[in-house]
Amino acid sequence: MKAITWEKKDLLGLEDLSKEEIELILSTAESFKEVSTRDIKKVPALRGKTVLNLFYEPSTRTRVSFEVAAKRLSADVINIAVESSSVKKGETLVDTGRNIQALKADIVVVRHGSSGAPAMLAQHLDISVVNAGDGWHEHPTQALLDIFTLKEKIGHIEGLKVAIVGDIAHSRVARSNIWGLTKLGAKVTVCAPALIIPPAMEELGVVVTNNIDEAIEEADAVNVLRMQFERDSETAFPNHLAYFKEFGITEERLKKAKKDIIVMHPGPINRGIEISSEVADGPSSVILEQVTNGIAVRMAVLFLVAQGQEIKK
Amino acid sequence: MKAITWEKKDLLGLEDLSKEEIELILSTAESFKEVSTRDIKKVPALRGKTVLNLFYEPSTRTRVSFEVAAKRLSADVINIAVESSSVKKGETLVDTGRNIQALKADIVVVRHGSSGAPAMLAQHLDISVVNAGDGWHEHPTQALLDIFTLKEKIGHIEGLKVAIVGDIAHSRVARSNIWGLTKLGAKVTVCAPALIIPPAMEELGVVVTNNIDEAIEEADAVNVLRMQFERDSETAFPNHLAYFKEFGITEERLKKAKKDIIVMHPGPINRGIEISSEVADGPSSVILEQVTNGIAVRMAVLFLVAQGQEIKK
Amino acid sequence: MKAITWEKKDLLGLEDLSKEEIELILSTAESFKEVSTRDIKKVPALRGKTVLNLFYEPSTRTRVSFEVAAKRLSADVINIAVESSSVKKGETLVDTGRNIQALKADIVVVRHGSSGAPAMLAQHLDISVVNAGDGWHEHPTQALLDIFTLKEKIGHIEGLKVAIVGDIAHSRVARSNIWGLTKLGAKVTVCAPALIIPPAMEELGVVVTNNIDEAIEEADAVNVLRMQFERDSETAFPNHLAYFKEFGITEERLKKAKKDIIVMHPGPINRGIEISSEVADGPSSVILEQVTNGIAVRMAVLFLVAQGQEIKK
Numbered sequence: 001m002k003a004i005t006w007e008k009k010d011l012l013g014l015e016d017l018s019k020e021e022i023e024l025i026l027s028t029a030e031s032f033k034e035v036s037t038r039d040i041k042k043v044p045a046l047r048g049k050t051v052l053n054l055f056y057e058p059s060t061r062t063r064v065s066f067e068v069a070a071k072r073l074s075a076d077v078i079n080i081a082v083e084s085s086s087v088k089k090g091e092t093l094v095d096t097g098r099n100i101q102a103l104k105a106d107i108v109v110v111r112h113g114s115s116g117a118p119a120m121l122a123q124h125l126d127i128s129v130v131n132a133g134d135g136w137h138e139h140p141t142q143a144l145l146d147i148f149t150l151k152e153k154i155g156h157i158e159g160l161k162v163a164i165v166g167d168i169a170h171s172r173v174a175r176s177n178i179w180g181l182t183k184l185g186a187k188v189t190v191c192a193p194a195l196i197i198p199p200a201m202e203e204l205g206v207v208v209t210n211n212i213d214e215a216i217e218e219a220d221a222v223n224v225l226r227m228q229f230e231r232d233s234e235t236a237f238p239n240h241l242a243y244f245k246e247f248g249i250t251e252e253r254l255k256k257a258k259k260d261i262i263v264m265h266p267g268p269i270n271r272g273i274e275i276s277s278e279v280a281d282g283p284s285s286v287i288l289e290q291v292t293n294g295i296a297v298r299m300a301v302l303f304l305v306a307q308g309q310e311i312k313k
Numbered sequence: 314m315k316a317i318t319w320e321k322k323d324l325l326g327l328e329d330l331s332k333e334e335i336e337l338i339l340s341t342a343e344s345f346k347e348v349s350t351r352d353i354k355k356v357p358a359l360r361g362k363t364v365l366n367l368f369y370e371p372s373t374r375t376r377v378s379f380e381v382a383a384k385r386l387s388a389d390v391i392n393i394a395v396e397s398s399s400v401k402k403g404e405t406l407v408d409t410g411r412n413i414q415a416l417k418a419d420i421v422v423v424r425h426g427s428s429g430a431p432a433m434l435a436q437h438l439d440i441s442v443v444n445a446g447d448g449w450h451e452h453p454t455q456a457l458l459d460i461f462t463l464k465e466k467i468g469h470i471e472g473l474k475v476a477i478v479g480d481i482a483h484s485r486v487a488r489s490n491i492w493g494l495t496k497l498g499a500k501v502t503v504c505a506p507a508l509i510i511p512p513a514m515e516e517l518g519v520v521v522t523n524n525i526d527e528a529i530e531e532a533d534a535v536n537v538l539r540m541q542f543e544r545d546s547e548t549a550f551p552n553h554l555a556y557f558k559e560f561g562i563t564e565e566r567l568k569k570a571k572k573d574i575i576v577m578h579p580g581p582i583n584r585g586i587e588i589s590s591e592v593a594d595g596p597s598s599v600i601l602e603q604v605t606n607g608i609a610v611r612m613a614v615l616f617l618v619a620q621g622q623e624i625k626k
Numbered sequence: 627m628k629a630i631t632w633e634k635k636d637l638l639g640l641e642d643l644s645k646e647e648i649e650l651i652l653s654t655a656e657s658f659k660e661v662s663t664r665d666i667k668k669v670p671a672l673r674g675k676t677v678l679n680l681f682y683e684p685s686t687r688t689r690v691s692f693e694v695a696a697k698r699l700s701a702d703v704i705n706i707a708v709e710s711s712s713v714k715k716g717e718t719l720v721d722t723g724r725n726i727q728a729l730k731a732d733i734v735v736v737r738h739g740s741s742g743a744p745a746m747l748a749q750h751l752d753i754s755v756v757n758a759g760d761g762w763h764e765h766p767t768q769a770l771l772d773i774f775t776l777k778e779k780i781g782h783i784e785g786l787k788v789a790i791v792g793d794i795a796h797s798r799v800a801r802s803n804i805w806g807l808t809k810l811g812a813k814v815t816v817c818a819p820a821l822i823i824p825p826a827m828e829e830l831g832v833v834v835t836n837n838i839d840e841a842i843e844e845a846d847a848v849n850v851l852r853m854q855f856e857r858d859s860e861t862a863f864p865n866h867l868a869y870f871k872e873f874g875i876t877e878e879r880l881k882k883a884k885k886d887i888i889v890m891h892p893g894p895i896n897r898g899i900e901i902s903s904e905v906a907d908g909p910s911s912v913i914l915e916q917v918t919n920g921i922a923v924r925m926a927v928l929f930l931v932a933q934g935q936e937i938k939k
Contacts, residue, residue, distance in 0.1 A: 036417040040361030042389075048666030050694060061412070064391055068363060068416050071389040076668075076697040078690055091894035099687070099893065102917035103694050104662040267412065268404035291415035349730040353674030355702075374725070377704055381676060381729050384702040580725065581717035604728035 006304040009312045010122040010129040013138035014179035022180055026148050028300035029293070035072055036295055045303050046075035049106040054096070055132070056082045056112045061267060062132050062142075065291070066109050069298035078105070097121045097129075106309070107302055110134075126312070128305035136170050142266050143176030145297040147184065149290050150221055153262055158185035163215040165247060166225030166274055169196040173225060173266050178204050191215035193247070212247050213256055221262040224249050227274045240273045250276040254284060262286055319617040322625045323435040323442040326451035327492035335493055339461050341613035342606070348385055349608055358616050359388035362419040367409070368445070369395045369425045374580060375445050375455075378604070379422045382611035391418070410434045410442075419622070420615055423447075439625070441618035449483050455579050456489030458610040460497065462603050463534055466575055471498035476528040478560060479538030479587055482509040486538060486579050491517050504528035506560070525560050526569055534575040537562050540587050553586045563589040567597060575599055632930040635938045636748040636755045639764035640805035648806055652774050654926035655919070661698055662921055671929050672701035675732040679705045680722070681758070682738045687893060688758050688768075691917070692735045695924035704731070723747045723755075732935070733928055736760075752938070754931035762796050768892050769802030771923040773810065775916050776847055779888055784811035789841040790832075791873060792851030792900055795822040799851060799892050804830050817841035819873070838873050839882055847888040850875050853900050866899045876902040880910060888912055 004020045006028075014022065035043050051070040053063050063079065070077045082096075091099075093112070100108050107128040110118045115135030122129040133139040151157055162181055168174045168190050181188050188206040190197070191214075201208050209215050216222050227243060254261060263275070263284040271277045279285060317333045319341075327335065348356050364383040366376050376392065383390045395409075404412075406425070413421050420441040423431045428448030435442040446452040464470055475494055481487045481503050494501050501519040503510070504527075514521050522528050529535050540556060567574060576588070576597040584590045592598060630646045632654075640648065661669055677696040679689050689705065696703045708722075717725075719738070726734050733754040736744045741761030748755040759765040777783055788807055794800045794816050807814050814832040816823070817840075827834045835841050842848050853869055880887060889901070889910040897903045905911060 038361065041363065041417065042361040048664065048668040050667065050697070052690075060393055060395075064365075064393060065416065067391055068389070068418070071363070071391075076694070078693055078697075080686055080690060082686075092897070095895065095897075098914055099917050102914040103691065103921060104667060104918065105694070269408065271405070271408075288411055288415040291412050292417065295416060351674065354676065354730060355674040373706055373708075377678075377706060378729065380704055381702070381731070384676070384704075582721065584718070584721075601724055601728040604725050605730065608729060 005311070006308050007311050009127075009305055009309040010118075011140055011301050011305055012119050012122055012129065012131045014140050014143055014176050014183070015138065017183070019183045022144070022147070022183060025144055025297065025300050025304060026151060028304060029144070029148050029296040032299040032303070033293070033296035035299070036292070041072050042074055043072065044074045046070065046073035046106075046306060049075045049306060050078060050104065051075045051107045051109065051302060052078045052080065052100055052103075052105045053132075054080050054082065054100065054108050054110045056110070056117075057133070059111055059133065062111060065294045066130075066132060066298050066302075069295050070302055072295065073299055073302060075106075075302070093117055093121060094124045097125050101125050101127050106306060126309075128309045130301055130305060133172055135172065136175070137172055138176045138179070139172040140176050140180075141294070141298055141301055142173050143180045144301070145290055145294040146177055146223060146264055146266070147180050148293045148297050149264065149286050150262065152289075152293070153286060154220060157181065160186040160220045161189070161218055162186050163189045163191055163219040163222045164225065165191045165212060165215060165222055165249065167196060167227055168192045168201065168225070169198045170228070171225050175204075177223060178206055182206070189215050189219065191247070193243075213253065216253070216257045216261065219257060219261060221264060222249060222257075223264040223266075224275050226266065226268065226270060240270075244273055248272075248274055248276060249279050251278045251282065254279060260284075264290060267291065318624070319621050320624050322440075322618055322622040323431075324453055324614050324618055325432050325435055325442065325444045327453050327456055327489045327496070328451065330496070332496045335457070335460070335496060338457055338610065338613050338617060339464060341617060342457070342461055342609040345612040345616070346606065346609035348612070349605070354385050355387055356385065357387045359383065359386035359419075359619060362388045362619060363391065363417065364388045364420045364422065364615060365391045365393065365413055365416075365418045366445075367393050367395065367413065367421050367423045369423070369430075370446070372424055372446065375424060378607045379443075379445060379611050379615075382608050383615055385608065386612055386615060388419075388615070406430055406434060407437045410438050414438050414440050419619060439622075441622045443614055443618060446485055448485065449488070450485050451489045451492070452485040453489050454607070454611055454614055455486050456493045457614070458603055458607040459490055459536060459577055459579070460493050461606045461610050462577065462599050463575065465602075465606070466599060467533060470494065473499040473533045474502070474531055475499050476502045476504055476532040476535040477538065478504045478525060478528060478535055478562065480509060480540050481505045481514065481538070482511045483541070484538050488517075490536060491519055495519070502528050502532065504560070506556075526566065529566070529570045529574065532570060532574060534577060535562060535570075536577040536579075537588050539579065539581065539583060553583075557586055561585075561587055561589060562592050564591045564595070567592060573597075577603060580604065631937070632934050633937050635753075635931055635935040636744075637766055637927050637931055638745045638748055638755065638757045640766050640769055640802045640809070641764065643809070645809045648770070648773070648809060651770055651923065651926050651930060652777060654930060655770070655774050655922040658925040658929070659919070659922035661925070662918070667698050668700055669698065670700045672696065672699035672732075672932060675701045675932060676730065677701045677703050677733045677735065677928060678726055678729075678731045679703065679758075680708065680726065680734050680736045681706065682708045682736070682743075683759070685737055685759065688737060691920045692756075692758060692924050692928075695921050696928055698921065699925055699928060701732075701928070719743055719747060720750045723751050727751050727753050732932060752935075754935045756927055756931060759798055761798065762801070763798050764802045764805070765798040766802050766806075767920070767924055767927055768799050769806045770927070771916055771920040772803055772849060772890055772892070773806050774919045774923050775890065775912050776888065778915075778919070779912060780846060783807065786812040786846045787815070787844055788812050789815045789817055789845040789848040790851065791817045791838060791841060791848055791875065793822060793853050794818045794827065794851070795824045796854070797851050801830075803849060804832055808832070815841050815845065817873070819869075839879065842875075842879070842883045842887065845883060845887060847890060848875060848883075849890040849892075850901050852892065852894065852896060866896075870899055874898075874900055874902060875905050877904045877908070880905060890916060893917065
């Protein structure tokens with residue numbers, strides 16, 4: 001791998017990144033992972049910097065992961081939860097961003113319901129913007145931690161076969177994983193009920209199927225997405241049990257897969273809906289390691305974008 | 314007192330603790346109390362540790378007290394307020410706990426509506442769990458700060474007569490106080506309207522009465538619990554005034570008690586319901602000292618469980 | 627300017643301050659402003675101190691500004707958002723304040739819907755109270771940052787002509803600006819629809835008009851207040867457009883004003899209601915500089931009241 005320097009002030013998505021940039025994040029995360037195993041889990045890398053979590057959608061998991069990551073880098077962290085009710089009468093997103101910049105914050109981590117919101121913010125600001133999930137578009141740090149976990153477990157990404165199963169249509173996690181994995185040379189199969197597979201999915205360079213056994217047959221890893229029945233009435237599945245029967249990842253189903261297949265899930269898991277408890281808690285599962293790696297990956301991202309911002313100046 | 318070392322990774326309740334362990338917390342709190350009187354109110358005891366407040370019930374008082382305590386120990390603090398609405402569709406408590414552990418948090422402080430929730434969490438996790446109040450079960454740090462305050466005021470607990478007055482049935486504070494006080498050799502009388510005294514209360518080693526004057530007659534201290542009329546329609550009291558007349562702690566009532574009786578209350582106080590303003594603000598009251606001591610006691614608990622966790626490893 | 631020392635433990639409003647005290651805050655803010663331009667934006671001035679934000683009204687902007695300011699001074703910050711629903715059954719404001727004092731917090735920053743709430747708190751507490759906006763009374767740090775910005779831009783306040791336009795009746799920002807500006811020798815004109823100008827406004831030493839062109843004709847600066855149509859049905863304006871037409875600050879309107887007029891707004895701005903986008907983003911606007919200066923001013927206030935508290939002891 002040729003030595004490159006991170007030069008971007010933002011992390012908006014994996015579609016925008018080169019293979020080398022993704023690899024730089026992964027190797028930086030590797031060196032930060034050790035920090036969380038120390039007795040004093042702290043490095044002064046971002047001391048005196050202000051990281052602001054701006055969440056237009058509630059997501060305790062992602063917010064907490066970024067908050068822990070920033071604090072382990074010694075940054076000051078400010079949380080803003082914008083309630084949807086106050087968005088209407090409030091200022092525009094860009095005005096909010098400009099105000100945050102005027103506070104001399106260094107990095108704004110934004111979760112937003114609209115695809116492209118972080119990118120728009122990044123265009124208007126000189127400070128760093130990190131996308132913590134935007135609409136159905138991307139959730140780059142989730143994909144990066146998935147890929148980091150895969151690489152840590154298997155040693156490489158090139159040539160891996162990864163199945164992504166579940167609500168592909170509405171999943172920014174799926175999209176970011178597809179961009180990241182294919183750039184690093186993995187082969188991706190996506191699998192979901194026919195009705196919720198978006199058209200033209202193949203154009204992203206993935207194989208599409210609605211047969212779960214086929215999807216995981218030769219897979220080195222399966223990334224199981226959360227089914228959100230509460231918002232998807234169009235999934236054509238009358239109930240959880242029907243989905244579990246046809247797409248749920250169970251021990252029985254895994255018997256037909258590779259013996260050392262890795263099972264991932266971005267969490268929170270729905271036990272007995274998209275994954276059985278036996279699998280979630282079993283030896284194939286790396287679900288909790290993903291959470292641990294999320295801290296390292298987010299430390300790396302915060303560190304790199306702060307560095308990129310300096311170069312831009 | 315023989316020198317003992319704290320060896321538990323958790324603080325779940327006072328029922329589980331030996332007399333020596335309770336005394337160790339009290340003496341540790343004593344040494345931490347001085348920190349909050351310094352110009353720079355901070356010691357590096359938990360620097361680089363992550364303390365996570367996981368509150369399934371809103372309790373600003375307890376959350377803030379733990380947050381201040383953790384920050385004075387130089388820990389990083391993360392607050393999670395779980396709304397009851399999101400519990401239903403969310404992950405299980407144990408899965409949430411495992412995720413927190415995967416973040417490499419060191420201590421999770423949990424407030425939960427169900428008795429035993431912190432204990433269940435503690436069983437499944439290697440990190441420390443501190444009970445910040447669970448259902449009607451225990452609220453150990455509240456009782457510890459009550460006992461700390463008593464000891465500070467009177468010099469000893471052994472042989473003290475303590476009356477606990479109010480909503481005994483629904484009070485985790487009462488239960489934790491009973492366990493702690495009786496272990497340290499105090500004599501406890503509980504007093505409440507007959508209809509809300511739970512059956513078999515005597516089995517905890519306390520005297521039960523519904524006559525308030527009898528309860529406080531020989532008491533060295535009275536711990537006045539908050540009446541929560543909003544959730545207890547079964548208290549058989551038609552209104553606040555009726556309760557105040559029969560059970561409220563007033564100057565007149567205290568005239569029949571020991572001259573130097575100590576009046577405690579876990580707060581927030583209902584002036585004119587369970588206690589008169591004159592008493593709450595009068596010379597017998599140690600209510601605000603309890604709040605101050607809460608910081609010292611929680612610093613001690615956080616410090617000791619972190620130490621216990623190290624020993625367990 | 628004669629050298630004075632800050633001797634107040636609180637900042638409750640600009641009505642209470644002398645010219646010299648206001649100037650001391652401004653010059654202290656000047657020296658703190660540089661901190662936010664450093665690579666490590668932090669000074670140890672309040673290390674080991676606890677600043678508690680107690681907000682009875684939601685105000686993300688003001689809370690975040692105080693939080694950033696306190697953290698740049700190395701203080702520990704605790705946020706308490708009191709929901710209006712819980713105020714009724716909760717403890718009194720003074721009891722809450724006494725509890726905060728008992729936690730050994732050093733400074734409580736309070737936002738409250740009732741005029742005089744911070745002053746009442748300050749009377750009952752030995753710790754510092756900073757008014758972050760109370761009812762229709764005062765919002766002193768907002769006015770201080772407005773005045774700081776003016777002084778930074780123009781070099782002096784004495785003799786300046788400042789127009790304050792908008793919802794004067796319900797604006798604590800207007801009142802604090804009037805007190806501060808007149809004390810420093812500026813001439814203030816207030817301008818609003820006739821029906822919402824409170825009676826006896828002239829007694830504050832300002833010129834009152836409902837003609838916007840007249841108001842800004844000779845002004846060195848115009849401070850545009852937010853119109854809050856959602857709560858003011860009595861504004862007598864059928865809709866936003868009608869207000870914008872008659873009172874909105876537009877480029878066309880500014881052509882009749884001084885060429886180098888400064889346009890201020892406390893934010894969040896309503897584009898196309900009280901101000902046009904062209905003006906808000908144009909060369910006359912110092913709106914974002916106000917936000918930046920808010921950090922410096924609040925750092926100064928927190929620093930000075932902590933010092934004043936020491937002197938009081």
